[in-house]
Amino acid sequence: MSAQAVATEPESDIVIDVEGLTKSFGGPPVVKNLTMQVHKGLIYGFLGPNGSGKTTTLRMLCGLLTPDSGRGTCLGYDIRTQTADIKRHVGYMTQRFSLYQDLSIRENLEFVARIYNLDHPRQAAQDAIVRLGLENRADQLAGDLSGGWKQRLALGACILPQPELLLLDEPTAGVDPKARRDFWDEIHKLAHEGLTVLVSTHYMDEAERCHEITYIAYGEILAHGSVAQVVADAHLSTYTVTGPDLSDLAEYLKTLDGVDMVAPFGVELHVSGRDGAKLDTATATLRAEGPQVWTQGEPTLEDVFIDLMSKTKDNYA
Numbered sequence: 001m002s003a004q005a006v007a008t009e010p011e012s013d014i015v016i017d018v019e020g021l022t023k024s025f026g027g028p029p030v031v032k033n034l035t036m037q038v039h040k041g042l043i044y045g046f047l048g049p050n051g052s053g054k055t056t057t058l059r060m061l062c063g064l065l066t067p068d069s070g071r072g073t074c075l076g077y078d079i080r081t082q083t084a085d086i087k088r089h090v091g092y093m094t095q096r097f098s099l100y101q102d103l104s105i106r107e108n109l110e111f112v113a114r115i116y117n118l119d120h121p122r123q124a125a126q127d128a129i130v131r132l133g134l135e136n137r138a139d140q141l142a143g144d145l146s147g148g149w150k151q152r153l154a155l156g157a158c159i160l161p162q163p164e165l166l167l168l169d170e171p172t173a174g175v176d177p178k179a180r181r182d183f184w185d186e187i188h189k190l191a192h193e194g195l196t197v198l199v200s201t202h203y204m205d206e207a208e209r210c211h212e213i214t215y216i217a218y219g220e221i222l223a224h225g226s227v228a229q230v231v232a233d234a235h236l237s238t239y240t241v242t243g244p245d246l247s248d249l250a251e252y253l254k255t256l257d258g259v260d261m262v263a264p265f266g267v268e269l270h271v272s273g274r275d276g277a278k279l280d281t282a283t284a285t286l287r288a289e290g291p292q293v294w295t296q297g298e299p300t301l302e303d304v305f306i307d308l309m310s311k312t313k314d315n316y317a
């Protein structure tokens with residue numbers, strides 16, 4: 001084994017440890033001075049508006065993209081100089097389905113197993129088929145599968161070589177809620193077995209199933225921690241409003257000083273403010289006189305993200 005291929009022995013269960021990562025593609029930086037650590041066996045979610053640098057971050061963290069500046073390790077390997085070693089231990093499920101449409105599930109998995117030079121490709125494919133509950137469809141062409149099953153197959157292919165780190169880039173875009181839930185149950189099982197998972201997503205229900213989340217906008221981390229921490233750190237006061245004429249009310253509320261976020265959620269309106277006292281003053285008459293009913297509630301993760309998004313828009317407008 002060459003000296004380059006020797007991983008630095010991790011001193012703890014930290015799988016990713018990077019500092020000051022910056023990347024641009026000719027224009028302004030897409031990721032700015034990113035420092036983060038990820039612990040083994042965690043499901044770590046990246047959220048943020050389109051084009052905020054989530055994919056670029058994921059790719060830099062595992063050596064698929066070289067940062068312009070900054071340094072760090074992934075699985076104990078240097079992200080600049082030991083990228084081939086990192087890649088051997090990373091499974092990457094991209095946004096696009098990249099398996100062969102005219103091969104069956106079994107053929108696709110066997111093909112992937114052979115590419116990875118696994119000792120017993122047939123058995124490895126069969127094990128993946130059983131693990132992911134694909135037995136009844138094993139001989140169906142991949143091209144004929146629904147979105148949910150395709151994504152299950154893609155996951156099966158990614159975990160065939162038993163990676164230590166799994167990157168999921170918007171893994172369930174366009175997949176129905178039941179298939180999404182099954183997919184996440186499987187991800188949790190894998191994490192429980194010690195796999196570390198980095199996932200970029202736009203879905204709140206997915207974010208809520210991550211152990212830790214990071215909200216990125218314009219290449220910078222704006223919030224980080226468990227879901228409960230991120231919600232608490234936002235210090236939002238929130239009211240839930242029900243009743244008539246919510247749409248007109250929403251437009252009016254947006255003009256009030258002290259109201260920072262107004263968002264319809266089905267038949268309710270969520271009204272939030274970063275300063276609880278100011279929000280209370282601004283809405284006092286409306287709350288007392290109706291005709292809508294105002295209930296003080298806990299802000300949701302979605303409230304927090306909408307607020308973060310509007311804050312960044314203000315800053316970058």
Ligand SMILES: Nc1ncnc2c1ncn2[C@@H]1O[C@H](COP(=O)(O)OP(=O)(O)OP(=O)(O)O)[C@@H](O)[C@H]1O
Pocket residue numbers: 025030048049050051052053054055056057200
């Ligand atoms: N290879 C590249 N060459 C040039 N520009 C790029 C390249 N990759 C990404 N970008 C640009 O960098 C910015 C961030 O892209 P990135 O894909 O990291 O964002 P994202 O948060 O993953 O977005 P989305 O949620 O839409 O997938 C975008 O403006 C994108 O156009």
